[in-house]
Amino acid sequence: LKQRKTNFGKRGMTLESEINETNLYYLETNRAVVHKKPTPVQIVQVDYPKRSAAVIREAYFKQASTTDYNGLYKGKYIDFEAKETRNRTSLPLANIHQHQVDHMKSVIEHDGICFLIIRFNHQGESYLLPAEHFLDFWNHQYDGGRKSVPLESIQSKGYKIPFSLQAKVDYLKVLDQVYL
Amino acid sequence: LKQRKTNFGKRGMTLESEINETNLYYLETNRAVVHKKPTPVQIVQVDYPKRSAAVIREAYFKQASTTDYNGLYKGKYIDFEAKETRNRTSLPLANIHQHQVDHMKSVIEHDGICFLIIRFNHQGESYLLPAEHFLDFWNHQYDGGRKSVPLESIQSKGYKIPFSLQAKVDYLKVLDQVYL
Numbered sequence A, B: 001l002k003q004r005k006t007n008f009g010k011r012g013m014t015l016e017s018e019i020n021e022t023n024l025y026y027l028e029t030n031r032a033v034v035h036k037k038p039t040p041v042q043i044v045q046v047d048y049p050k051r052s053a054a055v056i057r058e059a060y061f062k063q064a065s066t067t068d069y070n071g072l073y074k075g076k077y078i079d080f081e082a083k084e085t086r087n088r089t090s091l092p093l094a095n096i097h098q099h100q101v102d103h104m105k106s107v108i109e110h111d112g113i114c115f116l117i118i119r120f121n122h123q124g125e126s127y128l129l130p131a132e133h134f135l136d137f138w139n140h141q142y143d144g145g146r147k148s149v150p151l152e153s154i155q156s157k158g159y160k161i162p163f164s165l166q167a168k169v170d171y172l173k174v175l176d177q178v179y180l
Protein backbone atom coordinates (compact mmCIF):
# COMPACT_ATOMS: atom_id res chain seq x y z
CA LEU A 1 0.00 0.00 0.00
CA LYS A 2 1.45 3.30 -1.11
CA GLN A 3 0.41 6.55 0.45
CA ARG A 4 0.84 10.01 -0.93
CA LYS A 5 0.39 13.16 1.03
CA THR A 6 0.35 16.87 0.15
CA ASN A 7 -0.06 18.71 -3.08
CA PHE A 8 -2.23 16.02 -4.53
CA GLY A 9 -3.87 18.46 -6.87
CA LYS A 10 -0.57 19.65 -8.25
CA ARG A 11 1.06 16.52 -9.66
CA GLY A 12 2.00 17.26 -13.22
CA MET A 13 -0.85 19.68 -13.75
CA THR A 14 1.12 22.48 -15.28
CA LEU A 15 -1.37 23.20 -18.02
CA GLU A 16 -4.37 23.10 -15.70
CA SER A 17 -2.78 25.39 -13.17
CA GLU A 18 -1.82 27.85 -15.91
CA ILE A 19 -5.36 27.80 -17.27
CA ASN A 20 -6.75 28.28 -13.77
CA GLU A 21 -4.51 31.30 -13.30
CA THR A 22 -5.57 32.64 -16.66
CA ASN A 23 -9.23 32.20 -15.80
CA LEU A 24 -8.74 34.01 -12.52
CA TYR A 25 -7.13 36.87 -14.43
CA TYR A 26 -10.02 36.90 -16.91
CA LEU A 27 -12.49 36.96 -14.03
CA GLU A 28 -10.71 39.72 -12.15
CA THR A 29 -10.43 41.87 -15.25
CA ASN A 30 -14.06 41.12 -16.02
CA ARG A 31 -13.37 39.55 -19.42
CA ALA A 32 -14.94 36.10 -18.98
CA VAL A 33 -16.43 33.81 -16.35
CA VAL A 34 -14.79 30.41 -16.71
CA HIS A 35 -14.23 27.85 -13.97
CA LYS A 36 -12.68 24.43 -13.70
CA LYS A 37 -15.17 21.84 -12.61
CA PRO A 38 -14.15 20.17 -9.35
CA THR A 39 -12.83 16.61 -9.55
CA PRO A 40 -15.86 14.35 -9.06
CA VAL A 41 -15.55 12.24 -5.96
CA GLN A 42 -17.82 9.55 -4.52
CA ILE A 43 -17.91 10.17 -0.79
CA VAL A 44 -18.45 7.08 1.37
CA GLN A 45 -17.50 8.02 4.89
CA VAL A 46 -17.20 11.31 6.72
CA ASP A 47 -16.03 11.99 10.27
CA TYR A 48 -17.45 14.91 12.21
CA PRO A 49 -14.92 15.69 14.91
CA LYS A 50 -16.11 18.04 17.62
CA ARG A 51 -15.13 21.65 17.12
CA SER A 52 -13.38 21.09 13.81
CA ALA A 53 -14.16 20.61 10.16
CA ALA A 54 -15.75 17.45 8.76
CA VAL A 55 -13.11 15.04 7.43
CA ILE A 56 -13.76 12.79 4.47
CA ARG A 57 -12.24 9.42 5.42
CA GLU A 58 -13.24 7.28 2.49
CA ALA A 59 -13.92 8.46 -1.02
CA TYR A 60 -13.20 7.40 -4.58
CA PHE A 61 -12.47 9.19 -7.79
CA LYS A 62 -15.32 9.08 -10.27
CA GLN A 63 -15.04 9.40 -14.02
CA ALA A 64 -15.88 12.92 -15.12
CA SER A 65 -19.05 13.06 -17.19
CA THR A 66 -18.12 16.31 -18.88
CA THR A 67 -15.07 18.32 -19.87
CA ASP A 68 -12.75 20.19 -17.49
CA TYR A 69 -13.95 23.75 -17.98
CA ASN A 70 -16.98 25.72 -18.95
CA GLY A 71 -18.20 29.26 -18.72
CA LEU A 72 -19.36 32.38 -20.36
CA TYR A 73 -17.61 34.75 -22.75
CA LYS A 74 -19.30 37.67 -24.49
CA GLY A 75 -22.67 36.10 -23.89
CA LYS A 76 -21.58 32.75 -25.35
CA TYR A 77 -21.37 29.38 -23.65
CA ILE A 78 -17.83 28.03 -23.91
CA ASP A 79 -16.67 24.56 -22.96
CA PHE A 80 -13.29 22.90 -23.19
CA GLU A 81 -11.07 20.05 -22.20
CA ALA A 82 -7.41 20.58 -21.32
CA LYS A 83 -4.91 17.88 -22.23
CA GLU A 84 -1.19 17.83 -22.02
CA THR A 85 1.13 15.22 -23.45
CA ARG A 86 4.81 14.35 -23.29
CA ASN A 87 4.47 12.79 -26.68
CA ARG A 88 6.36 14.93 -29.19
CA THR A 89 4.42 14.27 -32.33
CA SER A 90 0.79 13.52 -31.44
CA LEU A 91 -1.94 13.49 -28.80
CA PRO A 92 -2.94 9.90 -28.01
CA LEU A 93 -6.71 9.46 -28.15
CA ALA A 94 -6.50 7.14 -25.16
CA ASN A 95 -6.15 10.33 -23.09
CA ILE A 96 -9.78 11.20 -23.75
CA HIS A 97 -12.86 9.34 -22.49
CA GLN A 98 -16.04 8.54 -24.34
CA HIS A 99 -18.07 10.54 -21.79
CA GLN A 100 -16.12 13.66 -22.59
CA VAL A 101 -16.54 13.09 -26.30
CA ASP A 102 -20.30 12.65 -25.91
CA HIS A 103 -20.40 15.87 -23.95
CA MET A 104 -18.49 17.72 -26.69
CA LYS A 105 -20.98 16.49 -29.27
CA SER A 106 -23.90 17.73 -27.17
CA VAL A 107 -22.33 21.13 -26.72
CA ILE A 108 -21.80 21.53 -30.46
CA GLU A 109 -25.32 20.36 -31.17
CA HIS A 110 -26.72 22.96 -28.80
CA ASP A 111 -24.65 25.76 -30.35
CA GLY A 112 -22.04 26.14 -27.67
CA ILE A 113 -18.39 26.86 -28.42
CA CYS A 114 -16.42 23.71 -27.74
CA PHE A 115 -12.71 23.04 -28.08
CA LEU A 116 -9.64 21.38 -26.62
CA ILE A 117 -6.56 23.09 -25.28
CA ILE A 118 -3.66 20.77 -26.03
CA ARG A 119 -0.22 21.33 -24.55
CA PHE A 120 2.83 19.62 -25.98
CA ASN A 121 5.12 19.59 -22.98
CA HIS A 122 8.30 19.00 -24.90
CA GLN A 123 7.81 21.95 -27.24
CA GLY A 124 6.13 23.99 -24.49
CA GLU A 125 3.41 25.01 -26.92
CA SER A 126 -0.36 25.04 -26.53
CA TYR A 127 -3.00 24.83 -29.22
CA LEU A 128 -6.70 25.43 -29.37
CA LEU A 129 -8.35 22.73 -31.47
CA PRO A 130 -12.07 23.20 -32.25
CA ALA A 131 -13.98 20.13 -31.05
CA GLU A 132 -15.42 19.65 -34.54
CA HIS A 133 -11.96 18.79 -35.88
CA PHE A 134 -11.12 16.69 -32.88
CA LEU A 135 -14.28 14.63 -33.39
CA ASP A 136 -13.22 13.85 -36.96
CA PHE A 137 -10.09 12.19 -35.58
CA TRP A 138 -12.01 10.51 -32.81
CA ASN A 139 -14.55 8.97 -35.18
CA HIS A 140 -11.93 8.00 -37.73
CA GLN A 141 -10.10 5.78 -35.20
CA TYR A 142 -12.97 3.31 -35.46
CA ASP A 143 -12.71 2.87 -39.20
CA GLY A 144 -9.04 2.12 -39.31
CA GLY A 145 -7.73 5.60 -38.58
CA ARG A 146 -4.90 6.37 -36.20
CA LYS A 147 -5.25 6.28 -32.43
CA SER A 148 -3.77 9.72 -32.01
CA VAL A 149 -4.07 13.25 -33.37
CA PRO A 150 -0.82 14.27 -35.09
CA LEU A 151 0.74 17.55 -33.97
CA GLU A 152 0.81 18.55 -37.63
CA SER A 153 -2.97 18.26 -37.88
CA ILE A 154 -3.40 20.15 -34.64
CA GLN A 155 -1.22 22.89 -36.12
CA SER A 156 -3.14 23.01 -39.38
CA LYS A 157 -6.71 22.64 -38.01
CA GLY A 158 -6.05 24.44 -34.72
CA TYR A 159 -4.53 27.66 -33.47
CA LYS A 160 -1.44 28.31 -31.43
CA ILE A 161 -2.42 29.96 -28.15
CA PRO A 162 -0.34 33.01 -27.33
CA PHE A 163 1.36 33.39 -23.96
CA SER A 164 1.26 36.56 -21.96
CA LEU A 165 2.56 37.24 -18.49
CA GLN A 166 -0.89 37.60 -16.95
CA ALA A 167 -2.79 35.26 -19.22
CA LYS A 168 -0.37 32.37 -19.57
CA VAL A 169 -2.74 30.45 -21.82
CA ASP A 170 -4.45 33.37 -23.49
CA TYR A 171 -7.14 31.39 -25.28
CA LEU A 172 -9.64 34.26 -25.47
CA LYS A 173 -7.36 35.81 -28.09
CA VAL A 174 -7.95 32.78 -30.27
CA LEU A 175 -11.70 32.77 -29.58
CA ASP A 176 -11.92 36.40 -30.67
CA GLN A 177 -10.17 35.56 -33.89
CA VAL A 178 -11.91 32.28 -34.69
CA TYR A 179 -15.41 32.32 -33.23
CA LEU A 180 -16.49 35.85 -32.41
CA LEU B 1 -16.26 11.56 17.03
CA LYS B 2 -19.28 10.76 14.96
CA GLN B 3 -19.05 8.73 11.81
CA ARG B 4 -21.52 8.51 9.00
CA LYS B 5 -21.44 5.97 6.28
CA THR B 6 -23.33 5.48 3.02
CA ASN B 7 -25.62 7.70 1.03
CA PHE B 8 -23.72 10.77 1.99
CA GLY B 9 -24.79 12.53 -1.16
CA LYS B 10 -28.45 11.93 -0.45
CA ARG B 11 -29.04 13.58 2.91
CA GLY B 12 -31.96 15.88 2.48
CA MET B 13 -31.20 16.62 -1.13
CA THR B 14 -34.61 16.04 -2.58
CA LEU B 15 -34.57 19.12 -4.75
CA GLU B 16 -31.09 18.45 -6.08
CA SER B 17 -31.83 14.85 -6.91
CA GLU B 18 -35.02 15.88 -8.71
CA ILE B 19 -33.15 18.51 -10.68
CA ASN B 20 -30.44 15.98 -11.52
CA GLU B 21 -33.07 13.58 -12.81
CA THR B 22 -34.67 16.35 -14.80
CA ASN B 23 -31.33 17.31 -16.32
CA LEU B 24 -30.68 13.72 -17.30
CA TYR B 25 -34.06 13.64 -19.00
CA TYR B 26 -33.30 16.90 -20.80
CA LEU B 27 -29.96 15.49 -21.92
CA GLU B 28 -31.39 12.19 -23.11
CA THR B 29 -34.15 13.91 -25.04
CA ASN B 30 -31.59 16.33 -26.42
CA ARG B 31 -33.28 19.44 -25.06
CA ALA B 32 -30.48 20.95 -22.97
CA VAL B 33 -27.01 20.18 -21.60
CA VAL B 34 -27.00 21.02 -17.91
CA HIS B 35 -24.89 19.39 -15.20
CA LYS B 36 -24.45 19.73 -11.49
CA LYS B 37 -20.95 20.77 -10.56
CA PRO B 38 -19.28 18.22 -8.31
CA THR B 39 -18.87 19.11 -4.64
CA PRO B 40 -15.46 20.74 -4.34
CA VAL B 41 -13.14 18.77 -2.12
CA GLN B 42 -9.59 19.45 -0.95
CA ILE B 43 -7.78 16.15 -1.19
CA VAL B 44 -4.95 15.66 1.29
CA GLN B 45 -4.13 11.97 1.30
CA VAL B 46 -4.72 9.14 -1.14
CA ASP B 47 -3.94 5.45 -0.77
CA TYR B 48 -3.10 3.37 -3.81
CA PRO B 49 -3.84 -0.23 -2.86
CA LYS B 50 -2.47 -2.83 -5.25
CA ARG B 51 -4.99 -4.11 -7.77
CA SER B 52 -7.79 -1.85 -6.65
CA ALA B 53 -8.97 1.70 -6.99
CA ALA B 54 -7.26 4.65 -5.31
CA VAL B 55 -8.90 5.54 -2.00
CA ILE B 56 -9.07 9.08 -0.71
CA ARG B 57 -8.29 8.84 3.02
CA GLU B 58 -8.24 12.47 4.02
CA ALA B 59 -10.10 15.28 2.35
CA TYR B 60 -12.11 18.34 3.32
CA PHE B 61 -15.13 20.10 1.93
CA LYS B 62 -14.32 23.41 0.27
CA GLN B 63 -16.68 26.32 -0.18
CA ALA B 64 -18.10 26.35 -3.68
CA SER B 65 -16.94 29.33 -5.70
CA THR B 66 -19.90 29.23 -8.07
CA THR B 67 -23.50 28.07 -8.19
CA ASP B 68 -24.68 24.46 -8.32
CA TYR B 69 -25.55 24.09 -11.98
CA ASN B 70 -24.66 25.48 -15.35
CA GLY B 71 -25.09 24.53 -18.95
CA LEU B 72 -26.43 25.26 -22.34
CA TYR B 73 -29.98 25.68 -23.60
CA LYS B 74 -30.89 26.82 -27.11
CA GLY B 75 -27.44 28.27 -27.58
CA LYS B 76 -27.64 30.24 -24.30
CA TYR B 77 -25.50 29.94 -21.21
CA ILE B 78 -27.67 29.16 -18.19
CA ASP B 79 -26.57 29.11 -14.57
CA PHE B 80 -28.49 28.50 -11.38
CA GLU B 81 -28.41 27.75 -7.71
CA ALA B 82 -30.83 25.31 -6.10
CA LYS B 83 -32.04 26.00 -2.57
CA GLU B 84 -34.65 24.30 -0.51
CA THR B 85 -36.03 25.46 2.81
CA ARG B 86 -38.28 24.11 5.51
CA ASN B 87 -39.20 27.64 6.36
CA ARG B 88 -42.84 28.20 5.35
CA THR B 89 -42.82 31.88 4.57
CA SER B 90 -39.38 32.90 3.34
CA LEU B 91 -35.95 31.82 2.12
CA PRO B 92 -33.30 32.85 4.67
CA LEU B 93 -30.43 34.67 2.98
CA ALA B 94 -28.00 32.92 5.31
CA ASN B 95 -28.47 29.91 3.01
CA ILE B 96 -26.51 31.65 0.26
CA HIS B 97 -22.81 32.52 0.28
CA GLN B 98 -21.13 35.69 -0.92
CA HIS B 99 -19.09 33.68 -3.47
CA GLN B 100 -22.24 32.45 -5.09
CA VAL B 101 -23.71 35.94 -5.19
CA ASP B 102 -20.55 37.31 -6.80
CA HIS B 103 -20.76 34.56 -9.39
CA MET B 104 -24.41 35.41 -10.15
CA LYS B 105 -23.46 39.05 -10.69
CA SER B 106 -20.69 38.05 -13.10
CA VAL B 107 -23.02 35.82 -15.07
CA ILE B 108 -25.57 38.59 -15.46
CA GLU B 109 -22.89 41.08 -16.44
CA HIS B 110 -21.67 38.73 -19.17
CA ASP B 111 -25.17 38.19 -20.54
CA GLY B 112 -25.82 34.72 -19.21
CA ILE B 113 -29.18 33.57 -17.92
CA CYS B 114 -28.97 33.30 -14.15
CA PHE B 115 -31.60 32.30 -11.62
CA LEU B 116 -32.37 30.40 -8.45
CA ILE B 117 -34.62 27.40 -8.09
CA ILE B 118 -36.20 27.64 -4.67
CA ARG B 119 -38.16 24.79 -3.14
CA PHE B 120 -40.46 25.31 -0.20
CA ASN B 121 -40.51 21.86 1.32
CA HIS B 122 -43.64 22.34 3.35
CA GLN B 123 -45.76 23.47 0.41
CA GLY B 124 -43.89 21.15 -1.95
CA GLU B 125 -43.61 23.95 -4.47
CA SER B 126 -40.65 25.17 -6.49
CA TYR B 127 -40.08 28.60 -7.98
CA LEU B 128 -37.70 30.05 -10.49
CA LEU B 129 -36.50 33.45 -9.31
CA PRO B 130 -34.38 35.46 -11.77
CA ALA B 131 -31.05 36.34 -10.14
CA GLU B 132 -31.67 40.05 -10.80
CA HIS B 133 -34.58 40.02 -8.35
CA PHE B 134 -32.71 37.90 -5.87
CA LEU B 135 -29.83 40.38 -5.90
CA ASP B 136 -32.20 43.21 -4.98
CA PHE B 137 -33.07 41.33 -1.79
CA TRP B 138 -29.46 40.41 -1.17
CA ASN B 139 -28.24 44.01 -1.45
CA HIS B 140 -31.12 45.39 0.54
CA GLN B 141 -30.21 43.31 3.61
CA TYR B 142 -27.18 45.59 4.12
CA ASP B 143 -29.21 48.77 4.29
CA GLY B 144 -31.64 47.60 6.88
CA GLY B 145 -33.67 45.22 4.75
CA ARG B 146 -34.79 41.78 5.83
CA LYS B 147 -32.47 38.79 6.04
CA SER B 148 -34.75 36.61 4.01
CA VAL B 149 -36.72 36.61 0.78
CA PRO B 150 -40.46 36.36 1.51
CA LEU B 151 -42.36 33.61 -0.29
CA GLU B 152 -44.80 36.32 -1.42
CA SER B 153 -42.03 38.19 -3.23
CA ILE B 154 -40.77 34.97 -4.77
CA GLN B 155 -44.29 34.35 -6.01
CA SER B 156 -44.69 37.82 -7.43
CA LYS B 157 -41.18 38.28 -8.93
CA GLY B 158 -40.63 34.62 -9.81
CA TYR B 159 -42.43 31.78 -11.56
CA LYS B 160 -43.86 28.56 -10.27
CA ILE B 161 -42.05 25.63 -11.88
CA PRO B 162 -44.40 22.99 -13.24
CA PHE B 163 -43.97 19.33 -12.34
CA SER B 164 -44.15 16.58 -14.88
CA LEU B 165 -43.52 12.89 -14.46
CA GLN B 166 -40.32 12.89 -16.47
CA ALA B 167 -39.18 16.40 -15.72
CA LYS B 168 -39.94 16.75 -12.05
CA VAL B 169 -38.62 20.28 -11.91
CA ASP B 170 -39.46 21.36 -15.42
CA TYR B 171 -37.62 24.69 -15.37
CA LEU B 172 -37.09 24.85 -19.15
CA LYS B 173 -40.81 25.56 -19.45
CA VAL B 174 -40.31 28.70 -17.41
CA LEU B 175 -37.19 29.67 -19.36
CA ASP B 176 -39.11 29.38 -22.61
CA GLN B 177 -41.78 31.65 -21.27
CA VAL B 178 -39.58 34.21 -19.53
CA TYR B 179 -36.25 34.42 -21.31
CA LEU B 180 -36.46 32.93 -24.78
Ligand SMILES: [Mg+2]
Pocket (backbone or CB within 6 Å): A068, A081, A082, A083
Ligand atom coordinates in the same frame (compact mmCIF):
# COMPACT_ATOMS: atom_id res chain seq x y z
MG1 LIG C 1 -8.06 17.42 -18.75
Ligand SMILES: [Mg+2]
Pocket (backbone or CB within 6 Å): B068, B081, B082, B083
Ligand atom coordinates in the same frame (compact mmCIF):
# COMPACT_ATOMS: atom_id res chain seq x y z
MG1 LIG D 1 -27.64 24.55 -3.60
